[in-house]
Structures are given as C-alpha cells and as structure tokens.
Amino acid sequence: MKNQTSPIVKLAVLAIAAALLFWPFLFQDVRSIQVAARICVFIVLVASYDLLIGYTGIVSFAHTMFFGFGSYGAAIALDRMGAGWTPVLLGGLAGVAVSLVVAVAVGLLSLRVKAIFFAMITLAAASVALVLASQLSGLTGGEDGITYRAPDLFKPATKLLVDEEGKVASLFGVRLNGKLAAYYFVFVSSLVLFLAMLRLVASPIGTVLKAIRENEARAEAIGYRVVAYRTFVFCIAAVIASLAGTVYAVWLKYTGPETALSFDIMIDILLMVVIGGMGTMWGAVIGATLMVLAQYYLRDLMGSASEALAGLPVLPDILSPDRWLLWLGIVFILLVYFFPKGIAGTLSARGKGA
Amino acid sequence: MDKLNETIDRLGGVYLLPVAVAAVCFVLIGAPSSWATLTVAGLAMGMMIFLMASGLSLVFGLMDVLNFGHSAFVSLGAFIAASVLASLGGWLGSPSLMLNIAALVAAFGAAMVFGLIAGWFFETVIIKPVYSDHLRQILITMGALIVVEELILAIWGGTPFSVGRPAFLEGAFVIGDVTIEIYRFFAFMLGLIVYAGLYWVLNRTRLGLLIRAGVENREMVEALGFRIDRLFIGVFMAGSALAALGGAMWAGYETLITPHLGADMMIVVFIVVIIGGLGSVQGTLLGAIMVGLMSNYVGFLAPKLSLASNMLLMMVILLWRPNGLKPAVK
Numbered sequence: 001m002k003n004q005t006s007p008i009v010k011l012a013v014l015a016i017a018a019a020l021l022f023w024p025f026l027f028q029d030v031r032s033i034q035v036a037a038r039i040c041v042f043i044v045l046v047a048s049y050d051l052l053i054g055y056t057g058i059v060s061f062a063h064t065m066f067f068g069f070g071s072y073g074a075a076i077a078l079d080r081m082g083a084g085w086t087p088v089l090l091g092g093l094a095g096v097a098v099s100l101v102v103a104v105a106v107g108l109l110s111l112r113v114k115a116i117f118f119a120m121i122t123l124a125a126a127s128v129a130l131v132l133a134s135q136l137s138g139l140t141g142g143e144d145g146i147t148y149r150a151p152d153l154f155k156p157a158t159k160l161l162v163d164e165e166g167k168v169a170s171l172f173g174v175r176l177n178g179k180l181a182a183y184y185f186v187f188v189s190s191l192v193l194f195l196a197m198l199r200l201v202a203s204p205i206g207t208v209l210k211a212i213r214e215n216e217a218r219a220e221a222i223g224y225r226v227v228a229y230r231t232f233v234f235c236i237a238a239v240i241a242s243l244a245g246t247v248y249a250v251w252l253k254y255t256g257p258e259t260a261l262s263f264d265i266m267i268d269i270l271l272m273v274v275i276g277g278m279g280t281m282w283g284a285v286i287g288a289t290l291m292v293l294a295q296y297y298l299r300d301l302m303g304s305a306s307e308a309l310a311g312l313p314v315l316p317d318i319l320s321p322d323r324w325l326l327w328l329g330i331v332f333i334l335l336v337y338f339f340p341k342g343i344a345g346t347l348s349a350r351g352k353g354a
Numbered sequence: 355m356d357k358l359n360e361t362i363d364r365l366g367g368v369y370l371l372p373v374a375v376a377a378v379c380f381v382l383i384g385a386p387s388s389w390a391t392l393t394v395a396g397l398a399m400g401m402m403i404f405l406m407a408s409g410l411s412l413v414f415g416l417m418d419v420l421n422f423g424h425s426a427f428v429s430l431g432a433f434i435a436a437s438v439l440a441s442l443g444g445w446l447g448s449p450s451l452m453l454n455i456a457a458l459v460a461a462f463g464a465a466m467v468f469g470l471i472a473g474w475f476f477e478t479v480i481i482k483p484v485y486s487d488h489l490r491q492i493l494i495t496m497g498a499l500i501v502v503e504e505l506i507l508a509i510w511g512g513t514p515f516s517v518g519r520p521a522f523l524e525g526a527f528v529i530g531d532v533t534i535e536i537y538r539f540f541a542f543m544l545g546l547i548v549y550a551g552l553y554w555v556l557n558r559t560r561l562g563l564l565i566r567a568g569v570e571n572r573e574m575v576e577a578l579g580f581r582i583d584r585l586f587i588g589v590f591m592a593g594s595a596l597a598a599l600g601g602a603m604w605a606g607y608e609t610l611i612t613p614h615l616g617a618d619m620m621i622v623v624f625i626v627v628i629i630g631g632l633g634s635v636q637g638t639l640l641g642a643i644m645v646g647l648m649s650n651y652v653g654f655l656a657p658k659l660s661l662a663s664n665m666l667l668m669m670v671i672l673l674w675r676p677n678g679l680k681p682a683v684k
Contacts, residue, residue, distance in 0.1 A: 059492050109672055116420045116632075119492055120624040121668070127621045128665045263617070267500060274493065326504035332497040336490050337483060 006348040013285045017191075024183055031296070033183055039292045040190035041248045046272040047197050047284035048240035054278035055201060056233050057213035062106065062122035063269055065129040066238040068261035069102070070095035070245025075146045075255035076139060083149040092246035096239050103238035107231035130261045145256020154182035154250070182251055189247045193240055198281050200236070209233055210279075264325075268295075271328060274335050277342025286343050299324055368679045369636075372643045379651040390532040392650045398538035400639075400646025401545025402607065405600030406619060407626045407638050408552065409593015415569040415633020417586045419481055420488070423495040424597060425623060426502035429616030430472055431465035431598025432605035433510055436517040438464045439606075446518045454520040465602040466595040473594025477587050499616070506613045514612050517605045541603050548596065552635055565589060569633055625668045631678025640679055 019026070023036040049063050073095025077087035102125070110121040133140045140146065149155075155178040200206055211219040212226055220226050249255045258264075268291060276287020306320045339346050376393055383389045410424045438461040439446060445457040480498050484490040519537065526535045556562035567575045568582050576582050604619065605611050622645060630641030645664055652663035659666075671679060 053489070057489060059489060109669060116414075116488060116492075117628060119420075119422075120628055121672075124621050124625055124665055124668065128662055132662075267496075270493065270496070323504065323508060326501060326508065329497050329500035329504060333480070333494055333501065336493045336497065340490060 009280075009282050009286070009344045009347050013282045016285055016289050020187060024180055033179070035292060035296050037183055037186045037248075037251050039289050040186050041244050041251070042268070042272065042288040042292055043285050044190045044193045044197075044244040044247075045241055046269055046276065046288045047194055047281050048237045048244070049269050050273050050276075050278060050281065050284050051197065051201070051209075051233055051237045051240075053273055054280065054283075055206065055209045055213060056230060058230060058234070059119040060122040060234070060237075061119060061266055062126040062129075063237070063241055064261055064263070064265045065122075065126045066099045066103070066241035067245040067248075067265065068129060068133065069099045070242030070247075071249040071255045071260035072133065072140060072146075072245075073098070073242070074246040074249040075148060078148040078150070078249075079146050083151050085151050088151060088246065088250055091249075092243065095242045095246055099238040099242040100235055103235045104231065107234045108227075126261075126263070126266065130257060130263070133257050133261050141256065143257060145254060145259070147254045150182065150250050150253050152178075154178045154185065186247055186251050190244070193243060194281070194285075197240065201281060205229075205232075213279075267325075267328070271332055273342075274332060274340075275342055277344035277346070278340075280344045280348075283342050283344035290343075369640060371640065371679070372647055375644065375647055375651070379647075379655070382655060383651070387531040387533075388654065391534065392654055393647065394534050394538055394542070396647035396650035397643065398541040398545075398607070398646070399650065400643035401542050401549075402600050402603045403619075403622055403626055403646060404545055404639050404642035405548060405603065406597045407623045407630075407642055408548075408635055409590070409596045410623060411627050411630065411632055411634065411638045412565070412569075413586075413590050413593050414627075416565060416572070416582075416589055417485070419485065419491060421476070421481065421495050422492055422620075423476065423480070423499040423502065424593075425616035425620035426476075426499050427469050427472060427594045427597035428601035428604070428619050428623075429503065429506055429613065431469055431601030432517075432611050432615055433506055433515065433601075433613075434468050434598070435461040435465040435602030436515055436605050436611060437510075439518045439520075443518060446520050451522055454522045458520050458523075462599060462602050465598040469595035469598025470591045472598075473591035474587065476594065477590045481590075499620075503613055503616060506616075510613065512613065514610045517609050517611060519606050519609065523606070537607060541607060544603065548599075549635075549639055556635060561585075622664060625664050627678075629668055629671050629678055631675075631681030634680050637678055637680030 020036055020040060024033055027033070027036075045063070045067060049060075052058050052060050052063075070092060073093075074088055074091035077091030077094065078084075081087040081090075106118075106121060106125055110118045134143050136142075137144075201209075208219065208224050208229055211222075211224070212229060216226055245260060249260070252259060272287035272291045273284065274287070275290060276285065277283030302320070302324065335342070341349060379392075380386070380389050383392070406425070406428050409427075410421060413424075414420050439457060442457040442460060445453040476498065480494055481491065484494055523537045523540055526533045527539075528534075554562075556566060564575065564580055564582075564585060568580075568585060572582055601615070601619075604615070608615075626641040626645050627638060628641075629644060630637030630639070644667065648663050648667050652659050
C-alpha cells in the first residue's frame with residue numbers, strides 16, 4: 001500500500017516555499033524577516049526530527065542538544081576567532097563532530113534495548129547538556145550566552161550591488177544589503193538540507209526505515225540490521241540538526257541556552273511534528289510554518305485580547321500571553337488524540353478516501 | 355573468578371553495590387564524620403527518590419505504560435503540601451508536638467489524596483485511550499506534564515515558594531562528631547516504612563500476588579478471570595499518591611520550591627528507574643539509593659562532576675547490564 005501525499009499538501013508546501021523565497025520582497029520589517037528565517041531553520045530541524053519519530057518510530061528528546069552543539073560550535077568559534085568564514089566552517093564542523101560522537105555513543109548504548117529507554121536516556125542527556133552549557137560559563141557564556149559578529153558579508157552595511165551614486169542598489173524597493181544576503185544564506189542552506197533529507201527518505205534506506213517502524217521483528221528477519229539502521233538515522237538526524245544550529249547561530253549573531261538548548265525548543269519541535277504530521281517531510285514544512293507564525297503573531301493577539309478584556313473576570317487571565325504554553329499543551333494532547341497523523345496525514349487520508 | 359562471583363551472589367549480589375560505593379568513598383573522603391553525614395544525606399535523598407520512582411516502575415512493569423507525566427504528581431504533591439503547611443503556619447511553630455504532627459499529617463495526607471485523584475484522572479482520561487501505543491503514550495503524557503506544570507505556574511506563580519517545616523523536624527542531633535539533620539533521618543525512616551509496606555503488600559498478600567503475576571504475564575492473569583485493568587488503575591493511583599508523598603517530602607527537604615521541581619526530578623527519577631530495571635520495586639530502591647549516595651559523595655569529592663555523576667552512573671550500569679540492575683522477570 002503506497003501512501004500518496006495529497007496534492008493539496010504539496011501545493012501548500014510549494015506555496016510556503018515560494019513565500020519564503022520572496023519573503024524579503026513581500027514583507028520588509030525586521031521582525032517578519034526574523035520570522036521567515038526562523039521558519040526556514042525550524043523546517044530543517046523538524047524534518048530531521050521527523051526522520052526519527054515519523055520514519056523510524058524512535059522518540060528522542062535530545063534533538064535540541066544537537067541543535068545546540070551546532071549553534072555553540074559556530075558561536076564559540078566566531079567569538080574566539082573573530083568574524084569570518086573560517087570560524088563558521090570550523091565551528092560547524094566541530095559541532096557536527098561532537099554531535100556524531102554523542103549520537104553514536106547514545107545510539108549504541110540505548111538503541112539496542114527498549115525504545116522507551118531511548119526516550120528516557122536522551123531526555124537525561126539533553127538535560128545534562130543544558131546544565132553543562134550554563135555551568136561552563138568560561139566557554140559558553142553561561143546563562144547570558146555569547147554575542148558575536150557574523151561574517152562581513154552579512155553586515156547590514158554591506159552593499160551587494162551599488163547604483164550609480166555609490167549607494168546600495170534597490171530591487172523592487174528592497175535594498176540589496178547584507179541583511180538580505182544573510183536571509184538568503186539561511187534560506188539556501190535550509191533548502192539544501194531539506195532536499196537532502198527528501199532524497200534520503202525516497203532512497204532504499206528510507207524504505208528500510210519505514211519497514212523498521214512498521215514491524216521491527218520482520219525487518220530484522222528479512223535481514224536488515226535494525227540497530228545499525230537506527231543508529232545510522234539517529235546520527236544523520238543529529239548531524240542535520242547540528243548544521244541547522246550553525247546556520248541559525250550565524251543568522252542570530254547570538255547563542256544562549258534559551259535560543260539553542262532549552263527544553264522549550266524541544267517542545268516546539270514535538271508540536272510542529274505532530275501538527276504537520278509524522279512520517280511525511282511535507283508535514284514538517286506545514287507544521288513548522290504554522291507554529292512559528294502562531295508563536296510570533298498569535299501570541300501578540302492573545303496579549304491584545306487579554307488587554308481588551310481587562311474589565312471582565314476570568315478571561316484576561318486565561319488569554320494572557322503567559323498562559324501560552326498551557327494552551328499549547330492542551331492543543332498538543334488533543335492533536336495526538338484526534339489527529340495523530342497531523343495536517344498533512346489527515347488531508348492525504350481524506351483525499352484517498354474520496 | 356567464578357568463586358568470587360558465587361560469594362558475592364551469596365552475600366546479596368547487586369544489593370552490595372551501595373555498600374561497596376560507600377566503602378570506597380569512605381577511603382576517598384578520609385574523614386569519618388563527613389562521610390557519615392554524607393551517607394545519611396544520600397540515604398535520605400535516595401529514599402525520597404524511591405517514593406517518587408516506585409509508582410512509575412510498577413506501572414511500567416504491569417501495563418507496559420510509561421508515564422512521562424509522572425513527575426507532575428511530584429510537583430503537585432510538593433505544592434499542595436507546601437500550601438497546607440503554609441495555611442497551618444500557627445501549628446507548625448507551636449511547641450506542642452501533637453499540633454506539629456497534625457500539621458504534617460494534614461499536609462502529607464492532602465498531597466496523597468490529591469495524588470490519588472490526579473492519578474485516577476490521568477489514567478482514565480489521558481492514558482487509557484493510548485494503551486499499547488508507545489509513541490503516542492510518550493507524546494501525550496509529555497503534553498500532560500506541560501499542562502500540569504503550566505497550571506502550577508498559573509496557580510502558585512513563578513516565584514520560589516518557601517515551605518514551612520514542623521518545629522520538631524528542625525535542627526539536627528549530634529552523635530560524637532557526626533551531625534545528622536533530623537529531617538533527613540525522618541525522610542529515611544518514612545521511606546523505609548513505605549518500602550516495607552510495599553514489600554509486604556507485594557509479597558505477602560493476594561493483591562500483591564496478582565500484581566506480581568500481572569507483571570510477569572498479563573494475558574495469563576486476565577485469562578484466569580481477573581480484572582487486570584482495575585488492578586492497574588489501583589496501582590496507578592497508588593503510584594501517583596506515592597509520588598505526591600515523595601514530592602511533599604522533597605518540598606520539606608529543599609524548603610524552597612519552584613514549578614520546575616517536577617521537570618528537574620523527572621530526570622533523576624528516570625535515571626533511577628533505568629538503573630534499577632523497569633518493573634521491580636527492589637531494583638528501584640537499589641537505584642534510588644545508588645543515585646542518592648553517588649550525588650552526595652561526588653558533590654563532596656568533585657563538585658564540578660556532580661552534575662554529570664548520575665549520567666555517568668547510568669552509562670556505566672547500562673554498559674554492564676543493559677536491562678538495569680534488577681529487572682522484573684519478563
């Protein structure tokens with residue numbers, strides 16, 4: 001039985017991709033570009049997490065840890081060596097190396113035992129990483145994190161194209177400065193990583209992974225080494241998350257426990273995967289986009305709604321932005337109950353039934 | 355080598371591990387008085403963690419349900435006990451021992467009753483629809499944990515909440531040059547009593563027989579005509595109540611609690627359950643004592659390492675015994 005993705009889903013994903021491609025020309029304020037960059041990075045992060053949870057059926061809570069390794073790798077290198085491409089490369093590679101080593105260690109240690117052990121062990125490992133990041137303040141800047149400069153190309157003052165008067169040239173009213181270059185750096189890296197993952201799941205390896213998810217014993221019996229495949233996909237996901245972390249660190253020019261390692265990011269990723277739909281790369285795109293948009297705009301809406309209702313009894317408290325996570329948690333539970341396949345999965349299933 | 359193994363097995367096998375650790379650290383620490391203080395602290399901590407972890411382990415053993423929201427009961431218990439103690443502030447400070455004890459019993463009782471109710475709610479509303487689906491189980495219980503934590507944050511606020519202790523549990527007693535905090539001693543004794551109670555129920559009663567049989571082979575027990583789902587709800591509620599009691603004890607031990615308490619303890623509880631082996635009460639006790647002792651010793655010997663000590667302990671033990679020290683027979 002082949003699981004066909006519905007055309008609506010594909011169209012939605014294409015629309016999102018197009019929107020992200022032209023985003024700086026559509027919306028020009030600083031905040032919305034911030035949103036777009038976050039969407040790009042989280043699409044990669046969520047898709048790589050989906051490789052684990054959706055395609056292979058293993059639950060890891062350490063995905064932010066790998067994201068953090070990449071972020072901190074780039075951040076520390078940029079901080080120590082000054083702005084430039086070498087530190088980005090070195091830091092990114094260091095992040096990938098650390099991620100690989102940790103992923104192999106965790107994978108070999110716990111993937112051979114029960115899947116549930118794996119969830120618990122990754123949770124423990126992630127919390128140790130978070131504590132270490134805030135304790136080793138000499139290296140990581142502790143709770144304050146690290147602020148650093150990105151490569152010169154991405155400075156807002158950089159002129160990509162110059163018009164006759166020597167000023168920054170504009171295209172459709174958008175100034176072609178370093179900020180734009182930085183956004184397209186994020187966009188293109190995310191796109192490349194995402195396409196690589198799309199290729200991976202379409203390859204024979206992707207099929208084996210799905211076989212493991214559906215029936216582990218049978219996959220083993222046919223002759224696939226389940227532990228090896230699981231460790232492999234865990235490493236791949238870790239490396240991609242780490243690279244996404246590096247990209248995000250270069251974009252943000254700041255790395256701290258809140259942006260790179262905190263458990264809130266893990267919860268976000270989980271929500272995005274569940275909203276979008278587990279087991280489809282397309283779902284990751286939809287989930288990440290919706291969640292990030294909601295995070296930035298719905299929260300503001302909640303704040304203003306709460307202020308508008310200030311006179312009424314309970315309502316302002318319920319709608320206050322501080323209760324955001326509470327609502328997310330409830331939505332999350334309801335989604336897992338009623339739409340375990342998420343948006344992409346539910347739409348595809350409906351298309352097939354009709 | 356075989357002979358050595360045999361001797362060790364006869365003396366108690368893996369149960370000797372905490373003793374061995376204590377002995378090694380006695381040499382490393384050097385000063386008997388600090389060693390004794392640390393050991394008592396470790397044992398007390400271990401017992402409190404045991405209270406929190408035992409329910410989780412049993413629930414998993416019996417029904418193959420892993421409740422990631424288990425630590426929600428810990429935080430709930432802690433906050434409810436703290437609130438009850440705060441509202442009974444007058445009784446706490448009074449010189450009358452009876453009033454002191456009454457306040458303590460009221461606080462722990464409230465925590466446990468709430469644990470029972472919350473456990474029932476959790477089991478019937480949250481977990482029942484996703485039996486036998488591990489992936490959704492993990493996700494849903496995780497979501498429930500977030501909701502409970504946010505509710506605590508909404509009700510009690512984000513600022514640290516200070517917890518009153520009854521007057522008779524304040525202070526310390528001194529034997530020779532060893533100082534032992536009374537609260538630690540109390541925590542240890544209470545943990546021991548609960549363990550003895552659990553041991554008695556599981557090994558000496560018909561109910562315990564059914565539970566153990568259910569852990570070993572659920573289908574068989576069901577086929578023999580016992581309603582294992584009801585049994586499971588009972589175990590789940592009892593486990594939640596124990597976790598709430600552990601949380602209440604922990605609140606008194608820490609004296610300052612935040613809504614993050616549950617999430618922080620969850621990691622430790624998981625490590626304990628993994629080390630001990632899922633599904634066995636003895637294993638959980640062993641794991642809890644090991645974790646308690648290790649974190650106190652390491653905290654004293656190498657404070658920098660103390661954060662990673664639990665993690666290292668878990669890695670070493672998993673490498674040695676991938677299923678934990680004393681897994682339930684399965």
